[in-house]
Amino acid sequence: MPPTTEHKSGIELKTLGHRIRHHRVLRGLTLDELGALVGVAGSQLSLIENGKREPKLSLLQTLADALGTHVTDLISGEPPNRRAALEIELERVQSSQVFRQLAIPPIKVTKGLSDETIESIIGLHRELQRRENEASATPEEARRANTELRLRQRAADNYLPEIEELAERQLRAAGHTAGALKHRTVSIMAEQLGFELIYVNDLPSSTRSITDIENGRIYLPPASIPGGHGLRSMALQAMAHRLLGHERPTDYADFLQQRLEINYFAACCLIPQTAAVAFLDRGRKERNLAVEDLRDAFGVTHEAAGMRMTNLLTKHFGMPLHFLRVGGQGQVERVYENDGLPLPEDVTGAVEGQIVCRKFAARNAFEQQNRTTEHYQYTDTPAGTFWCATQTGSRSSGEFSITVGVPFDDAKWWRGRETQARAVSTCPDESCCRRPQSVAESPWRGKAWPSARVHTHIFSPLPRGAFPGVDDLEVYEFLDRHTAH
Numbered sequence: 001m002p003p004t005t006e007h008k009s010g011i012e013l014k015t016l017g018h019r020i021r022h023h024r025v026l027r028g029l030t031l032d033e034l035g036a037l038v039g040v041a042g043s044q045l046s047l048i049e050n051g052k053r054e055p056k057l058s059l060l061q062t063l064a065d066a067l068g069t070h071v072t073d074l075i076s077g078e079p080p081n082r083r084a085a086l087e088i089e090l091e092r093v094q095s096s097q098v099f100r101q102l103a104i105p106p107i108k109v110t111k112g113l114s115d116e117t118i119e120s121i122i123g124l125h126r127e128l129q130r131r132e133n134e135a136s137a138t139p140e141e142a143r144r145a146n147t148e149l150r151l152r153q154r155a156a157d158n159y160l161p162e163i164e165e166l167a168e169r170q171l172r173a174a175g176h177t178a179g180a181l182k183h184r185t186v187s188i189m190a191e192q193l194g195f196e197l198i199y200v201n202d203l204p205s206s207t208r209s210i211t212d213i214e215n216g217r218i219y220l221p222p223a224s225i226p227g228g229h230g231l232r233s234m235a236l237q238a239m240a241h242r243l244l245g246h247e248r249p250t251d252y253a254d255f256l257q258q259r260l261e262i263n264y265f266a267a268c269c270l271i272p273q274t275a276a277v278a279f280l281d282r283g284r285k286e287r288n289l290a291v292e293d294l295r296d297a298f299g300v301t302h303e304a305a306g307m308r309m310t311n312l313l314t315k316h317f318g319m320p321l322h323f324l325r326v327g328g329q330g331q332v333e334r335v336y337e338n339d340g341l342p343l344p345e346d347v348t349g350a351v352e353g354q355i356v357c358r359k360f361a362a363r364n365a366f367e368q369q370n371r372t373t374e375h376y377q378y379t380d381t382p383a384g385t386f387w388c389a390t391q392t393g394s395r396s397s398g399e400f401s402i403t404v405g406v407p408f409d410d411a412k413w414w415r416g417r418e419t420q421a422r423a424v425s426t427c428p429d430e431s432c433c434r435r436p437q438s439v440a441e442s443p444w445r446g447k448a449w450p451s452a453r454v455h456t457h458i459f460s461p462l463p464r465g466a467f468p469g470v471d472d473l474e475v476y477e478f479l480d481r482h483t484a485h
Contacts, residue, residue, distance in 0.1 A: 012077055014051035014088050021049045022080035023067040037066040051091075086118045093125035098132050143350035145253040149260060150351070154338045157314040160264055164311075166243060167268030180299035181270050186232045189269075190218060193242060197235055200482065204474035209238045215483060233266045233304075240265035264311070271298045271308045277316050280309070283413075284317060290415040291389060291404050292374060302391050303334075306404045310336045319413070321406045322386070326362040328399035330355045339407050340383045342427060358433035359425040362403040365390040376416035378408070380424045387411035387419075 024034050031042035031049075038045075038059065047053040055063070057071075064071045079085035087109050093099060094106040107113070107121060171181075174188040190197050195211070199222040203210065210219045218238045220231060240262035249255035271294070279297055283289040295305035306323050313319040322337035335351045337343060344354035356362055361377035368375050374389040388405025411417040426432040 013054055014091060015077055015079055015084075016054075016075055017049040017051040018084035018088065019074050019076065019080045020045075020063060020067070022084065023069055023074070024049075027067060034063075034066060038062045083115060086115055086122065089122050090118050093122055093129075096125070096129065098129055099125060140348060142252055143346065143348045143352070145251075145256055146352060147349045148253065149256050150336070151349075153260070153336065157338060158310045158336055159312075159315040160261070163244075163261060163264050164268050164273045167265055168272060168274065170243070171269060171272055176272075178275060180297075181232055181272075183232060186235050186269075190235060190239060193239055195239070195242075198482075202478065202481070204471055204478055206471045206474060209234050210475060210478060211238050211241065212479060212483070213242075217482075219478075219482065232270060236266035236269050237262040267304060267308050267311065270300050270304065273312065276308060277312055280312060280317070287413055287417075288415050289413050290374070291391070291402075293415075302393070303402050306402050307334075307336070309404055310338075314338060319406060319410050321404060321410075322388075324356070324360075324362045324401075324403040324405075326356055326360075326401045326403070327397075328366060330358070330363050332356055333400065339386070339405075341386055341405065342381050342383050342425075344428060357425040357427040359423040359427075360403075361388050361390040361405075361421075361423075362401050364423070365392050365401050365403075366399055368392070374416060375421075376419035377421040377423060378411070378419065380422070382426060382429075384408065387414065387417060389414065389416055 024031075027034075029037075031045050035042040035045050039062070040059065044053070048055050060071050060074060064074055067074075079088055090107070090109060099106070109118070170189055170192075171185075173192060174185050176182075176185045187197050194216045195218050196216060197218050197220060200219050201222050203219060203221050208221075211217070212219065218235060220234055220238075241258070244258075244261055244265070246258050246261075249258060276294065276298070279294065280289065283293060291302060291306045291309065294309065295302050298305070300308075303325060310321060310323050313321055320339035322339050322341040323335065324332065325334040327333050332343070332351050332354050335343065343351050344356060345351055346354060358364065360379060361375055364377075365375040374391050376387070376389050379386050379388065385408040386405050387408060387410075388403050390401050390403040392399060392401045394400070406414065427434075
């Protein structure tokens with residue numbers, strides 16, 4: 001909040017000063033003349049009129065008598081006229097945190113400054129504040145933006161044809177024809193766009209990569225070099241910003257849209273549509289579809305292969321499906337569905353962060369002894385029966401699972417359809433897995449008190465700025481270091 005001139009007495013000093021000045025001018029008195037009437041130096045009255053000093057009640061009464069008005073009139077919270085209201089508003093906006101961050105000296109109000117000029121300046125401040133508010137997304141705003149994006153993608157079957165075509169063109173131009181995308185091919189793609197891939201060990205912690213447009217360089221962390229698809233994916237995402245003509249995001253929803261598009265482009269390059277559809281078609285004809293086969297054929301992660309299936313199976317084979325990445329505590333971290341799988345939602349319609357049913361394979365796969373292969377399961381739900389394949393993994397922040405599933409009728413195309421594992425979920429009915437059975441609850445009711453863990457990030461707005469979470473100062477210092485030689 002910007003600082004105010006309101007004193008502990010509750011009087012808004014700036015408004016009080018304007019009201020005293022208004023009545024003084026109406027009486028045709030100078031500061032010194034009014035000061036002589038009330039026994040105070042004109043310089044002291046100037047401080048009061050400028051809102052920098054609070055007068056004692058006795059002085060207020062004397063001022064009111066000298067000006068032919070009442071104390072209640074002087075301490076009214078309403079500015080005495082339009083000009084005073086404009087000056088008070090200008091002081092308020094120029095004392096805001098948003099304006100002070102600009103390091104621009106405030107405009108001093110003089111008699112020669114017209115009302116129209118002050119209005120224009122105030123208008124600029126209001127627009128500055130509006131843009132600042134838009135760039136800083138609260139958790140609720142972020143969830144709503146993410147939900148709207150997910151619903152748009154579901155309506156499009158998670159398929160973006162323009163980006164599919166763009167990726168295939170870039171791959172052909174770089175000479176890629178089949179198999180896993182090589183690191184060398186990614187470098188060629190960058191060179192064709194006028195960029196060189198450079199690996200550094202001092203990237204700012206808030207960034208995944210930095211593109212130096214001026215000097216034609218894409219900086220990547222060296223930790224991603226050994227194998228896997230991390231390096232390729234980050235380089236492709238950086239190139240995608242240029243290929244897709246992205247500008248600085250206008251708000252958090254725009255930021256999310258850009259992130260989706262660059263991820264989609266990277267996926268299209270790592271698992272090209274033409275080759276992937278042919279591969280999936282063979283698997284379907286053999287009734288042997290499997291995420292792990294697509295993963296191994298194109299040298300990507302299990303998650304990347306599962307997500308790529310959401311782009312292609314509905315569009316090319318008419319097969320609805322769902323994808324889930326779930327954390328070790330059962331929280332949804334990433335989700336897509338167009339097959340009607342019942343998923344938990346908050347009041348905004350957001351799924352991310354919600355806890356999935358304990359009966360889902362995405363959660364009970366953590367209990368399996370053998371985690372080297374996929375865990376298969378049929379789950380009966382209020383929306384029908386679904387088959388799914390789940391693979392678990394671990395990372396520094398804990399365990400996670402990747403699940404891809406389809407409605408019962410489409411399970412016939414998948415490896416693992418013979419599984420006898422079956423569960424029944426009645427969620428969102430709380431008696432399914434949220435509410436304890438009386439036999440477990442009754443011995444402890446009123447006799448135990450758990451202390452909940454608070455996830456502090458839910459109380460904070462997402463980082464402000466065009467690129468949420470990025471520390472601009474660190475980025476510019478990094479670029480200075482690497483362009484100095």
